Amino acid sequence: MWRPAERIRHDPQPGRWPSEAEAAASRLFSPIRIGKLTLEQRTWVPAMVPWRASADGEVTPQVLEWYRCFARGRPGALVVEATGIRDIPSGPLLRIGDDRFLPGLAGLVRTVREASGGATRVFIQLIDFLLIRRRPDPGRYFSQFLSVTPGHRAAFGDPAADEAAVRRWLATLPPEQLARVLDARELEALQFGARERVTDLHLPHVRDLPRTLPGEFSAAARRARLAGFDGVELHFAHAYTMASFLSRLNDRHDGYGGTPEGRLRLPLEVLRAVRGEVGADYPVGSRFLTEECIDGGSGPGEAAHYGQAFARAGMDFLSLSRGGKFEDARQPKVGEAAYPYTGRSGYECMPSYYSDARGPFGRNLAATAQIRAAVRAAGLQTPIVAAGGIHNFTQAEAVLEKGEADIVGFARQALADPDWFRKVRGGRGAEVRLCLYTNYCEALDQRHRQVTCELWDRLALDEPGIALSSDGKRRLTPPPWS
Numbered sequence: 076m077w078r079p080a081e082r083i084r085h086d087p088q089p090g091r092w093p094s095e096a097e098a099a100a101s102r103l104f105s106p107i108r109i110g111k112l113t114l115e116q117r118t119w120v121p122a123m124v125p126w127r128a129s130a131d132g133e134v135t136p137q138v139l140e141w142y143r144c145f146a147r148g149r150p151g152a153l154v155v156e157a158t159g160i161r162d163i164p165s166g167p168l169l170r171i172g173d174d175r176f177l178p179g180l181a182g183l184v185r186t187v188r189e190a191s192g193g194a195t196r197v198f199i200q201l202i203d204f205l206l207i208r209r210r211p212d213p214g215r216y217f218s219q220f221l222s223v224t225p226g227h228r229a230a231f232g233d234p235a236a237d238e239a240a241v242r243r244w245l246a247t248l249p250p251e252q253l254a255r256v257l258d259a260r261e262l263e264a265l266q267f268g269a270r271e272r273v274t275d276l277h278l279p280h281v282r283d284l285p286r287t288l289p290g291e292f293s294a295a296a297r298r299a300r301l302a303g304f305d306g307v308e309l310h311f312a313h314a315y316t317m318a319s320f321l322s323r324l325n326d327r328h329d330g331y332g333g334t335p336e337g338r339l340r341l342p343l344e345v346l347r348a349v350r351g352e353v354g355a356d357y358p359v360g361s362r363f364l365t366e367e368c369i370d371g372g373s374g375p376g377e378a379a380h381y382g383q384a385f386a387r388a389g390m391d392f393l394s395l396s397r398g399g400k401f402e403d404a405r406q407p408k409v410g411e412a413a414y415p416y417t418g419r420s421g422y423e424c425m426p427s428y429y430s431d432a433r434g435p436f437g438r439n440l441a442a443t444a445q446i447r448a449a450v451r452a453a454g455l456q457t458p459i460v461a462a463g464g465i466h467n468f469t470q471a472e473a474v475l476e477k478g479e480a481d482i483v484g485f486a487r488q489a490l491a492d493p494d495w496f497r498k499v500r501g502g503r504g505a506e507v508r509l510c511l512y513t514n515y516c517e518a519l520d521q522r523h524r525q526v527t528c529e530l531w532d533r534l535a536l537d538e539p540g541i542a543l544s545s546d547g548k549r550r551l552t553p554p555p556w557s
């Protein structure tokens with residue numbers, strides 16, 4: 076993963092843990108409304124993909140075990156991982172693109188309710204993404220994947236040249252010459268693997284996204300409601316389709332890009348379709364970016380405008396993330412796909428302990444506060460969820476006290492210790508296992524391996540009945556806290 080050049084080490088701090096009475100009187104453990112729903116406390120576990128669904132996107136016993144662990148800690152809300160809204164093969168990513176997924180998802184909701192004693196509200200994150208191919212072997216790229224164009228023939232020096240001859244010639248070119256002969260997308264396909272963009276209007280299915288996505292999202296939201304989820308989070312963040320519509324890089328000229336209003340158009344149409352399907356009383360929120368953290372990308376100015384528009388259009392919560400884009404992703408190895416959390420924007424999304432002077436803790440808070448202030452200035456009270464490096468009570472309470480956000484997200488900290496919420500609420504914060512922000516978990520995520528935490532995945536491996544990772548080396552859930 077990319078790291079700031081300064082490489083200053085920042086260690087997580089326990090801060091001052093509250094007594095049980097102090098916790099009970101705190102802002103963090105006070106209730107908050109999300110639309111018509113009440114969260115018992117202002118704590119939130121943001122979506123985290125653990126790569127535990129079946130190969131065809133179904134809930135497995137391991138998925139249930141993962142969420143049971145978080146639910147036992149009784150956070151105010153738990154957002155189930157990014158779940159694909161289309162009925163297309165997506166590897167071990169959870170899916171909600173057909174009614175056949177309903178029984179599994181309903182079981183997941185039941186699991187969270189039972190394990191939290193009904194205390195934790197459970198949302199599901201709905202995602203759409205475009206096609207990305209693995210980085211090809213150059214031989215196969217030139218012999219099979221590349222479409223030979225008149226431009227290639229012209230560079231070869233013979234407009235009527237035989238296609239096979241052009242392919243053979245291209246395969247022999249040194250990198251500097253290839254950079255002149257191939258266009259930017261062809262070079263990208265060779266060096267990184269081909270990646271579709273929302274601006275690829277020459278591709279019919281991309282051109283048609285404004286016609287297809289509102290229906291896909293609203294059907295998925297209908298299923299989420301049927302499965303018993305307390306609400307849905309529309310994934311408008313990171314490297315995926317909807318975030319790409321919101322990006323300043325979106326210059327679609329069909330009314331769905333080019334200007335802030337154009338970029339907002341599809342997200343608002345998706346929201347309207349979802350609302351139409353699930354009704355006014357069902358909580359619908361979105362996760363989007365305060366800043367894309369890439370050259371030419373959107374920043375807090377755009378995000379403040381988007382936040383106001385979403386709140387005005389009836390979103391029940393706004394969860395703010397940061398970065399996580401493909402544009403600056405590291406070159407993958409041949410045979411692997413680019414991963415959107417490997418460049419600077421990836422660092423901003425999941426900052427780790429070697430950092431710059433700002434450090435990894437609360438790195439997104441200033442921008443989050445800016446967006447919250449804009450939403451409030453527009454007279455809207457929509458709750459704002461913050462996340463990024465928050466791990467102790469003092470920090471979390473300060474976020475609420477300063478009005479930077481209304482709800483505090485703990486992603487990696489909840490993975491390091493899913494009982495954080497129960498421990499701190501009960502005056503036993505000293506027993507918290509603090510996240511080290513090493514991103515061992517994120518590296519597993521990157522390789523699509525079952526996500527675990529280095530602080531607990533080798534503990535008590537001989538415990539009877541525990542589930543182990545596919546390689547048999549790691550336990551999949553932490554030892555229980557008693």
Ligand SMILES: Cc1cc2nc3c(=O)[nH]c(=O)nc-3n(C[C@H](O)[C@H](O)[C@H](O)COP(=O)(O)O)c2cc1C
Binds near residue numbers: 121125156157
């Ligand atoms: C293993 C892993 C998987 C993640 N999966 C998702 C996801 O599915 N959707 C999402 O919006 N963010 C995802 N994230 C980002 C987190 O929700 C969160 O925004 C980020 O880790 C920063 O918060 P933190 O410092 O509290 O961990 C993931 C993070 C990790 C570590």
Ligand code: SF4
Binds near residue numbers: 487510512514515
């Ligand atoms: S592996 Fe554990 S300690 Fe390391 S960043 Fe992930 S959750 Fe934190």
